[in-house]
Amino acid sequence: MNILILGSGGREHALAWAIKQNPKCDRLIVAPGNAGIADLAECAQIDIMDGAAVVDFAAQNAIDFIIVGPEAPLAAGVADTCRAAGLSVFGPSAAAARLESSKSFTKAICDACDAPTAAYAHFTHPDDARDYIKTQGVPIVIKADGLAAGKGVVVAMTLQEALAAIDDMMGGQFGDAGAEVVVEEFMDGEEASFFVLCDGQTVLPIGTAQDHKRVGEGDTGPNTGGMGAYSPAPVMTDAVTQKALDQIVRPTMAAMAARGTPFTGVLFVGLMIKDGEPRLVEFNVRFGDPECQGLMMRLGGQVLDLLQACAEGRLADQRVHWADDHALTVVMAANGYPGNYAKGTAIHGLSDLPEDSFHMAFHAGTAESDGQIVANGGRVLGITARGASLAEAHARAYAMVDAIDWPEGFCRRDIGWRALP
């Protein structure tokens, strides 16, 4: 089989690494890919936001299966264009991707199916939003309605911060994505990410993880795309998982099917758990980054069979074969991230790292320059290890981190702290 993965981050490197292990995979192409992905797959320069260009490329290269990694092409309808051309695609339609591309849409779906989530109000005029915030008080959460590359959420602890968020978002900070906002009750608790495949009918859980959103140790400082993760998440007990499926995931999937926009692909269910009760924080319509790295390391080559069964509506007869193991990812980012950072700094020591089913340095934002791997983004590497215990995965991951020589980068030293002895 010839497989095309769209994307260029740590998520796509991890997907490529796992899929390559499946004997069904003949040719593997990642577009546009990155310097790490280039070690195990062909990289192709195509505009992944342009569905027609993806279809042309797939036809020229006899592609049998396309996996769409990031949310932006999904929201832009690239999966629809590929399916309309008769291609087999993993990833939801633009209509189903609204579960990520519109916060107010998701809230309306939760209302319609009584799924537990934060109380909210939706605004198209800043004055109304400001009045509502003043009556609700703080802490309070302000969200740009549309896609804002993970930066569209402000958890405001003071009234001043909350009102400033309204000015910024509705004043055009995220363009059209902030023209409407959702203002939400602040939820207290422990966060976890729950991943399920859905083929429009059947829901198949494929793993849990816990991310670390804040840039600083002890969960301090500004929010980021994620500074590290581990899988499984101990807070996702069988009872919590069952409640999340029964109260949130299955009702949402049924509501999407009933509207004529069934969801197919991976649903990333962001949960806040308090006293054993899960509430929805958000949905994403793709794998999380860095959560995907640990999930792929734990699932390995079977992931290709699962994604293909999902795309073909055959999830009902699939089983996930789980090893009783743990994975942990430490993100290495460029100094200054999530603010301004430099690109092009050289990273040494990567070629001496172990690379096997227990150790992998996934590349999130790298490029090659004169035979040298250089940083090419904010989050640059996802150093991932697997072990029989979380402590073993943790020790292996940080041993790799310590062997990397990159003075212009940093990482959090406390990834996994909640779950480690």
Ligand code: AMP
């Ligand atoms: P989101 O992009 O919706 O995942 O939001 C980013 C982060 O903001 C989440 O991972 C949470 O840490 C936090 N967050 C979002 N909504 C809420 C809420 N209603 N209460 C508390 N924290 C929230």
Ligand code: GLY
């Ligand atoms: N790690 C969070 C995300 O991918 O949105």
